[in-house]
Amino acid sequence: MEILVRFGSFIALFILMALWEMQRPRRPLTQPKVNHWRTNLALLLTDVLLLRFTLGAAALATAGYAQQHGWGLLNITAWPAWLELLLAWLLLDLALYLQHVLSHALPVFWRLHRVHHSDLDFDLTTGVRFHPLEILLSMLYKMAAVAALGAPPLAVLIFEVALNGASVFNHGNVYIPEKIDRWLRFLIVTPDMHRVHHSSVVNETNSNFGFSISLWDRLCGTYRAQPALGQLEFEIGLKEYRERLGWGALLLLPFRRRLGRYSLRRDAD
Numbered sequence: 459m460e461i462l463v464r465f466g467s468f469i470a471l472f473i474l475m476a477l478w479e480m481q482r483p484r485r486p487l488t489q490p491k492v493n494h495w496r497t498n499l500a501l502l503l504t505d506v507l508l509l510r511f512t513l514g515a516a517a518l519a520t521a522g523y524a525q526q527h528g529w530g531l532l533n534i535t536a537w538p539a540w541l542e543l544l545l546a547w548l549l550l551d552l553a554l555y556l557q558h559v560l561s562h563a564l565p566v567f568w569r570l571h572r573v574h575h576s577d578l579d580f581d582l583t584t585g586v587r588f589h590p591l592e593i594l595l596s597m598l599y600k601m602a603a604v605a606a607l608g609a610p611p612l613a614v615l616i617f618e619v620a621l622n623g624a625s626v627f628n629h630g631n632v633y634i635p636e637k638i639d640r641w642l643r644f645l646i647v648t649p650d651m652h653r654v655h656h657s658s659v660v661n662e663t664n665s666n667f668g669f670s671i672s673l674w675d676r677l678c679g680t681y682r683a684q685p686a687l688g689q690l691e692f693e694i695g696l697k698e699y700r701e702r703l704g705w706g707a708l709l710l711l712p713f714r715r716r717l718g719r720y721s722l723r724r725d726a727d
């Protein structure tokens with residue numbers, strides 16, 4: 459049942475976004491779509507298989523274990539279930555925001571995370587382009603956050619399903635009228651907002667770290683409304699990798715010498 463909810467919601471949103479991208483793309487792709495999709499989906503398949511045979515639904519299992527053993531902040535309180543669900547979701551989202559900031563700030567994590575940023579285009583498949591080791595580390599981090607919070611299993615399931623959905627949505631190469639986008643991003647991370655994070659300009663890469671809601675970027679001062687060159691003109695990807703990297707090259711990327719720009723320095727580009 460839990461697999462059905464995860465898989466079904468992901469596939470449904472993926473198809474919806476793919477159709478939307480075909481109808482109203484925001485920017486033209488710089489590479490043949492078939493090559494782009496093949497690489498990113500191969501990476502997704504690698505991640506899914508690796509998780510399947512290793513940690514799987516470990517965050518959810520951790521939540522169940524924490525509940526049984528009274529671990530974590532929310533297991534020592536007796537608040538209404540809806541409040542605990544909401545708090546758990548919000549705090550898990552904050553934890554992931556902080557993890558994303560660290561992925562840019564610490565060289566060892568940036569080595570893994572730059573696989574995601576090395577995409578020369580930005581579409582829904584960019585949202586599933588992650589190095590398998592980053593996925594595994596992320597799961598360990600999530601397990602620790604779930605245990606510390608004592609997040610209820612239902613909150614963890616909702617959080618993970620929403621996070622996967624948000625990643626496909628906010629990487630969408632889709633056009634949303636500016637007026638609607640401006641209103642939407644008061645609450646959620648829209649594709650135009652997250653696209654700024656994929657700019658090759660360091661100051662812009664190091665902004666808009668949020669996945670689901672825009673609150674954390676606004677609170678922590680990492681919010682940036684638009685790229686300096688405008689949504690249609692700015693360069694996507696990393697300055698040091700302007701070539702298209704295939705599946706094998708992406709798996710090896712964290713171990714290559716050219717480290718590139720990992721720092722949170724606000725240098726003028």
Ligand SMILES: [Zn+2]
Pocket residue numbers: 558562571575655
């Ligand atoms: Zn990032």
